[in-house]
Amino acid sequence: MKNMDKIREAARDPYGYAESYKTRTHKKVVGYFCSYAPEEIIWAAGALPLRIFSRKSGIHLADRHLQSYCCSLVRGVLEDALSGELKFLDGVVFPHTCDSIQRLSDIWRLNVPYGFHTDVVLPVKLNTDSAGEYMINVLKAFRAALEKKLDVTISDDALRASMELYGRLRGMLGQIYEMRAQNPDAVSGSDVYSIMKAAMVMDRQELLALLNEAVLELKQKKSAGAAICRKRVVLSGGICDFPDVYPMIEEAGGAVVWDDLCMGTRTFAGDFAEKKDPIEAIAGRYLERIVCPAKHSGLTNRADNLVKMVRERDAQGVIILLLKFCDPHAFDYPYLKNALDKEGIPNLLLEVEDQLPPEGQLRTRFEAFLEML
Numbered sequence: 001m002k003n004m005d006k007i008r009e010a011a012r013d014p015y016g017y018a019e020s021y022k023t024r025t026h027k028k029v030v031g032y033f034c035s036y037a038p039e040e041i042i043w044a045a046g047a048l049p050l051r052i053f054s055r056k057s058g059i060h061l062a063d064r065h066l067q068s069y070c071c072s073l074v075r076g077v078l079e080d081a082l083s084g085e086l087k088f089l090d091g092v093v094f095p096h097t098c099d100s101i102q103r104l105s106d107i108w109r110l111n112v113p114y115g116f117h118t119d120v121v122l123p124v125k126l127n128t129d130s131a132g133e134y135m136i137n138v139l140k141a142f143r144a145a146l147e148k149k150l151d152v153t154i155s156d157d158a159l160r161a162s163m164e165l166y167g168r169l170r171g172m173l174g175q176i177y178e179m180r181a182q183n184p185d186a187v188s189g190s191d192v193y194s195i196m197k198a199a200m201v202m203d204r205q206e207l208l209a210l211l212n213e214a215v216l217e218l219k220q221k222k223s224a225g226a227a228i229c230r231k232r233v234v235l236s237g238g239i240c241d242f243p244d245v246y247p248m249i250e251e252a253g254g255a256v257v258w259d260d261l262c263m264g265t266r267t268f269a270g271d272f273a274e275k276k277d278p279i280e281a282i283a284g285r286y287l288e289r290i291v292c293p294a295k296h297s298g299l300t301n302r303a304d305n306l307v308k309m310v311r312e313r314d315a316q317g318v319i320i321l322l323l324k325f326c327d328p329h330a331f332d333y334p335y336l337k338n339a340l341d342k343e344g345i346p347n348l349l350l351e352v353e354d355q356l357p358p359e360g361q362l363r364t365r366f367e368a369f370l371e372m373l
């Protein structure tokens with residue numbers, strides 16, 4: 001599948017993709033760190049929004065600024081920035097989410113000598129009377145800041161065109177997830193991983209065209225092959241930049257049929273609000289989307305959603321991937337576990353770092369869990 005090869009390559013080397021994109025198109029590239037960064041506004045400004053994943057090389061320079069008990073994602077991206085690997089970036093956007101990203105923002109502003117820096121201080125509690133108005137004002141301020149930094153005008157029409165593109169892309173990603181949930185052998189977990197990562201890296205227009213064809217091929221494959229009986233699991237956590245996890249689960253007789261990840265459903269979940277003003281429509285999506293642990297919208301919102309996900313997708317268990325030293329997810333874990341236990345849903349906690357534990361060790365844990373389902 002030629003299309004998938006391009007997608008896999010962009011997911012394998014996002015920085016390489018972005019650098020060649022810049023050379024090819026002469027467009028700007030704006031980095032971001034989290035699914036609360038308003039990508040649609042960046043795209044409407046004529047720039048490529050690039051989610052920054054660490055290259056996972058050794059940490060040397062970042063250790064001068066961050067304690068070793070910060071998550072490996074934040075330490076890794078700071079290392080990449082300080083070592084000049086991200087020099088091609090025209091700027092970086094820091095959404096106000098977990099403490100680590102907020103502190104990274106300060107360190108970046110003071111120590112990274114290239115590209116602009118801007119914060120997007122979205123509200124933390126999303127279910128209050130004032131959250132909507134606050135969110136809209138923050139996004140308007142971000143639009144104005146981006147116009148200034150990129151020296152462009154972001155028109156309402158450009159915003160609507162960007163929202164239309166993102167709507168179609170997210171719809172396509174949702175379709176791929178549905179297809180996999182119905183027949184996990186129609187598309188491998190590592191290909192879904194590559195598609196989701198590419199959706200945060202590639203030219204969104206180009207990716208949508210590639211996916212249109214790829215989905216047609218997948219549909220043919222789906223009707224051609226008989227479904228294999230696999231143990232169905234939901235993956236939950238934050239970022240999951242671990243392509244090796246998927247084949248290991250599949251080789252152990254399981255399949256990830258849905259997820260609750262920043263690199264997964266949080267990327268495409270939620271519709272724009274039906275508002276005339278595009279900024280209000282974008283704000284509406286953030287307010288309604290199921291929260292990640294760095295935001296608040298009701299005491300049991302995330303657990304209710306996770307249980308619903310398991311039931312709706314006919315899953316037999318949940319694997320929670322916890323990035324070491326990720327406080328927001330660690331704080332959420334006990335209550336998520338309680339909710340799953342109460343519902344009789346088997347669950348497994350795996351604490352991981354940028355470098356996964358030895359393959360044999362991980363494989364044994366997956367096999368033991370799947371056997372028990």
Ligand code: SF4
Binds near residue numbers: 033035097238266293
């Ligand atoms: S868990 Fe939340 S704060 Fe962390 S990267 Fe994901 S969306 Fe952003």
Ligand code: SF4
Binds near residue numbers: 074
């Ligand atoms: S949410 Fe967790 S993994 Fe993501 S940047 Fe924050 S501390 Fe790191």
